[in-house]
Amino acid sequence: NAGVTQTPKFRILKIGQSMTLQCAQDMNHNYMYWYRQDPGMGLKLIYYSVGAGITDKGEVPNGYNVSRSTTEDFPLRLELAAPSQTSVYFCASRLSASTDTQYFGPGTRLTVL
Amino acid sequence: EDKVVQSPLSLVVHEGDTVTLNCSYEVTNFRSLLWYKQEKKAPTFLFMLTSSGIEKKSGRLSSILDKKELSSILNITATQTGDSAIYLCAVRENYGGSQGNLIFGKGTKLSVKP
Numbered sequence: 001n002a003g004v005t006q007t008p009k010f011r012i013l014k015i016g017q018s019m020t021l022q023c024a025q026d027m028n029h030n031y032m033y034w035y036r037q038d039p040g041m042g043l044k045l046i047y048y049s050v051g052a053g054i055t056d057k058g059e060v061p062n063g064y065n066v067s068r069s070t071t072e073d074f075p076l077r078l079e080l081a082a083p084s085q086t087s088v089y090f091c092a093s094r095l096s097a098s099t100d101t102q103y104f105g106p107g108t109r110l111t112v113l
Numbered sequence: 114e115d116k117v118v119q120s121p122l123s124l125v126v127h128e129g130d131t132v133t134l135n136c137s138y139e140v141t142n143f144r145s146l147l148w149y150k151q152e153k154k155a156p157t158f159l160f161m162l163t164s165s166g167i168e169k170k171s172g173r174l175s176s177i178l179d180k181k182e183l184s185s186i187l188n189i190t191a192t193q194t195g196d197s198a199i200y201l202c203a204v205r206e207n208y209g210g211s212q213g214n215l216i217f218g219k220g221t222k223l224s225v226k227p
Contacts, residue, residue: 004155033214040122042201042219043156058214090155097213100145100205104155 002026004105006091012111013081021076021108023091031094032074033102034058034066036087043090049074050097081112116140117204119218127226130192134221136202137184146185147215148176149201156201159187192225199223 007022025032030051035043045058049068063085065077074093078085088109092102120135138146145163149156160169162178162185169176173190189196199222203215 040219043203043217045214048214100147100161100215101158102215103158106155 004091004093004103006089006105006108008108009106010109012113013078014113015081015083017081018077018079019081019110021078021089021091021110023074023076023105024072025074025091025093025103025105026072027093027095027103028071029093029095029103030071031096031102032068033092033094034064034074034076035090035092036060036085037090037107038087046076046089078110083112086110086112116216117202117218119200119202119221121221122219123222123224125224125226126192128193130225131188131190132192132223134187134189134200134202134223135184136187136218137182138202138204138216139183140204140206140216142207143180143183143204144207144213145205146178147203147205148185148187149203151199151201151220152197159200189223192223194225194227197223197225 004025033048034046037043044060046064047066049055052071055066088107090107091105094102117138147161148159160176167178176187178185199220201220202218
């Protein structure tokens with residue numbers, strides 16, 4: 001199993017550009033998450049999904065969008081990138097409502113200039 | 114306000130020292146507390162503590178949950194430079210609270226000097 005994979009590893013965007021961060025998992029997990037991590041601030045939840053076709057906002061959803069058309073994939077879309085979106089983005093997954101452990105992808109470091 | 118508070122935020126020790134990291138929480142309906150280790154990449158799972166499993170140990174790392182004090186500690190004995198990392202604490206409420214999502218603290222950055 002590859003676990004949770006993310007692409008790209010690094011990206012530099014200009015203000016106003018858009019991009020999609022890719023996340024995939026091959027563990028047949030129902031729940032998937034997107035977090036951002038700023039220095040000294042822990043992990044902030046952006047969006048999450050409890051299954052294909054179902055998504056919901058987390059703590060910091062503004063400026064982002066998600067979709068979940070399959071169990072495996074959970075892309076995060078940034079529209080009109082802003083410097084405040086400079087961060088490290090982690091995707092995570094967990095098996096079901098009755099399990100607690102989340103497994104994380106390797107992260108995407110995004111810089112918006 | 115922060116529901117999960119970790120202390121200290123950073124810590125510098127020398128190899129061989131023993132360290133204790135703290136995590137306190139304030140949630141309505143506690144289900145579990147998880148510890149993660151984050152080196153220069155993704156957080157990796159260390160322990161999960163619940164009402165039925167309040168103490169966990171793996172090698173030089175151990176963790177205890179104090180449900181009365183709403184807190185947990187992570188102990189690392191005989192520290193090594195490879196223990197240098199950010200240690201994250203996260204709490205999960207029972208389903209219906211925070212939608213069962215994890216609530217993370219800000220982390221403790223541990224630096225172990227040779």
